[in-house]
Amino acid sequence: MTTIVGGIGTSHVPAVGAAIDNGKQDEPYWRPYFDKIQPAREWMAAEQPDVCIIVYNDHASAFSLRLIPTFALGVAAEFQPADEGYGPRQVPAAQGHPELAWHLAESLIGDEFDITIVNEMDVDHGLTVPLSVMYGEPSVWPCRVIPICVNVIQYPPPSGKRCLSLGRAIRRALDSYQGSDADGLRVAVFGTGGMSHQLQGERAGLVNVDFDTAFMDELIAEPDAGCLRPHTEYIREAGSEGIELVMWFVMRGVLDDEVDEVFRMNHVPTSNTSNGLLILQNARAA
Amino acid sequence: MAGARDYDDIPGTYVFDGRRSQQGYHLNMFCMSLNAEANRERFKADEEAYLDGFDLTPQQRLAVIERDWLGLLQCGGNIYYTFKLAAIDGLSMQDVGGAMSGVSGGEFNQMMIDGGRPVDGNRRTGEAPVGQMPEPPSPETPSTAGHSS
Numbered sequence: 001m002t003t004i005v006g007g008i009g010t011s012h013v014p015a016v017g018a019a020i021d022n023g024k025q026d027e028p029y030w031r032p033y034f035d036k037i038q039p040a041r042e043w044m045a046a047e048q049p050d051v052c053i054i055v056y057n058d059h060a061s062a063f064s065l066r067l068i069p070t071f072a073l074g075v076a077a078e079f080q081p082a083d084e085g086y087g088p089r090q091v092p093a094a095q096g097h098p099e100l101a102w103h104l105a106e107s108l109i110g111d112e113f114d115i116t117i118v119n120e121m122d123v124d125h126g127l128t129v130p131l132s133v134m135y136g137e138p139s140v141w142p143c144r145v146i147p148i149c150v151n152v153i154q155y156p157p158p159s160g161k162r163c164l165s166l167g168r169a170i171r172r173a174l175d176s177y178q179g180s181d182a183d184g185l186r187v188a189v190f191g192t193g194g195m196s197h198q199l200q201g202e203r204a205g206l207v208n209v210d211f212d213t214a215f216m217d218e219l220i221a222e223p224d225a226g227c228l229r230p231h232t233e234y235i236r237e238a239g240s241e242g243i244e245l246v247m248w249f250v251m252r253g254v255l256d257d258e259v260d261e262v263f264r265m266n267h268v269p270t271s272n273t274s275n276g277l278l279i280l281q282n283a284r285a286a
Numbered sequence: 287m288a289g290a291r292d293y294d295d296i297p298g299t300y301v302f303d304g305r306r307s308q309q310g311y312h313l314n315m316f317c318m319s320l321n322a323e324a325n326r327e328r329f330k331a332d333e334e335a336y337l338d339g340f341d342l343t344p345q346q347r348l349a350v351i352e353r354d355w356l357g358l359l360q361c362g363g364n365i366y367y368t369f370k371l372a373a374i375d376g377l378s379m380q381d382v383g384g385a386m387s388g389v390s391g392g393e394f395n396q397m398m399i400d401g402g403r404p405v406d407g408n409r410r411t412g413e414a415p416v417g418q419m420p421e422p423p424s425p426e427t428p429s430t431a432g433h434s435s
Contacts, residue, residue: 015379029399059366064318065311085320085370153366155303198403200365202298202356204383205394207402232293236409240299241365269398272379 002174002185005047006262007251008040009219009278010133012056012192014125015271017089020132033275036265037133040277043263044134049188050181051097052143053170055250056126056192057152059084062118068154069116071166073108074123074147075101082122091128092138094145099179101146107173113166123147130192133277143188152193152244160227160246167253174254191251193244195266196237197273206239207274212266215245216278220261223252241273248278258283297411298387300359310362316340316350317367326374355385
């Protein structure tokens with residue numbers, strides 16, 4: 001059976017990727033952020049997950065208005081960095097885990113989550129920046145990656161409740177995995193996006209750290225209540241792009257009802273965003 | 287336009303719902319085409335000729351040519367799509383955020399460093415933004431101040 005090493009909630013700000021790619025971490029703007037996330041990187045290095053399931057959203061890269069799957073699962077052996085309009089990031093391709101990904105597809109659909117199955121999909125900053133956040137700049141990513149892409153660009157995104165339920169269905173799939181490497185396979189799950197931010201309109205630049213703190217508290221302690229937050233409340237309180245936070249509920253659903261908070265960080269700003277990073281683990285028996 | 291939405295009273299926010307998606311489909315798919323390096327080069331070489339390949343309204347076409355970042359949203363653009371156009375010009379998200387909210391990119395960046403745009407005063411249309419005090423009462427307005435004495 002697989003081992004769930006933990007859940008990671010993280011923003012996926014493109015400027016963080018650019019800062020890493022262009023060696024700007026020591027600049028005064030960036031140093032405080034990178035100092036704050038260092039304990040999370042140390043946790044990741046110690047835990048060494050074999051597979052990271054990364055729940056993220058595509059930003060008009062692999063998908064467009066032509067085709068808008070609400071939930072899509074990448075089953076390929078490899079995912080290349082996408083050209084989002086200014087050239088692809090110079091980071092390693094993500095190596096997939098087709099055997100586990102296909103098991104997820106079969107289990108999820110059997111569990112009434114009719115997820116879209118994707119064989120060819122470039123991955124944009126939504127997936128690659130979280131890897132950079134947790135791993136820095138390795139020549140190859142030290143884990144296999146299963147992308148789960150959620151539409152949060154075309155309104156309406158799925159509800160927080162649906163995302164939490166998807167996470168729980170993923171957990172059932174992980175618990176029933178009997179693939180060739182299943183014994184002791186270490187799996188981490190990322191919920192990415194957020195925190196409060198608004199990129200568009202006259203209200204661009206909106207940040208609400210009180211919301212971000214309350215969101216994390218509720219995600220940890222009362223996910224079944226927190227997942228009921230209406231979309232309009234996210235937009236009003238956390239900005240039009242803050243609604244990405246529904247994806248953190250997928251991560252939460254993979255974990256046990258009781259979790260321990262291992263690490264929490266919130267930093268304002270990175271680019272136009274309140275940047276959050278949270279690590280949760282299933283609660284240890286007292 | 288069918289049906290008001292409960293987010294329509296959020297100021298300065300263009301929720302990319304089905305209404306806007308219908309309006310902006312071709313505009314956004316033009317932006318999407320800029321994901322390909324060859325298309326970026328063709329666009330930079332002759333913007334007007336490149337735009338002839340897309341079924342844009344005159345208003346959308348003008349907003350592209352003039353880099354009217356707020357206007358692009360108002361005619362159906364989505365920020366993740368229109369930002370591809372901004373990237374061609376070498377603009378940052380702070381530059382575009384500033385242009386949409388009426389300040390320079392530098393001023394916008396400083397606002398972010400100072401903690402971002404506050405939510406208080408920006409939740410609903412008609413709220414007084416923080417830092418902008420309500421009109422002082424006119425001399426004729428009865429004051430409650432005397433009641434405390």
